[in-house]
Amino acid sequence: MPQNVPSFDELLNSAQHSAVHLEMRDAYGVANEADDFARWKSTGERDNDPGSPYWAPWATLVRSTVARGVVVRRARIVSEPVSDYIRFEHAGTVVNVEAGERVRWLPRRRASDIALPGNDFWLIDDRLIRWNHFTGDGASGGGEISEDPAAASLCADAFEAVWARATPHEDYKIS
Secondary structure, eight states, X not given: OXXXXXXXXXXXXXXXXXXXXXXXXXXXXXXXXXXXXXXXHHHOOOOOOTTSTTTHHHHHHHHHHHHTTOEEEEEEEEOSSOOHXXXXXXXXXXXXXXXXXEEEEEEGGGGTTSOOOSSEEEEETTTEEEEXXXXXXXXXXXXXXXXXXXHHHHHHXXXXXXXXXXXXXXXXXXX
């Protein structure tokens, strides 16, 4: 297992044609989201300004990646009814879409017969995987890089199967 995991900037800047991201957890406890999540839970208001300190680094990175002709897609498998965290994510996804990501949502019940990897991942150009590991409480457990062709094939197939069944963000309604 390589010890040097590239940053998301390095990862997306290396993409030539595609960057896909599969998220499969109903809650994340990532430290840099904690304040925004707490504020959203108490006020119902979400920072959706792509120029804000929270969003600007990501929105800028995605815009520049898409401008180079790279297709950036994100699919989320979610339990329904959705968790508070997924409501929070959904409320902010408008920024991902505005930056150029294509985002879809798949209810977990519709994913039962899809062979899925054990961890969330980014797959770059169908060959380079960045596994996203999380602790039991959803905190980041660090990343891992793999160029294993069999694992990359599993990720590509899983992502495409999820994508084909999933609902585009603009049509996925949370009640």
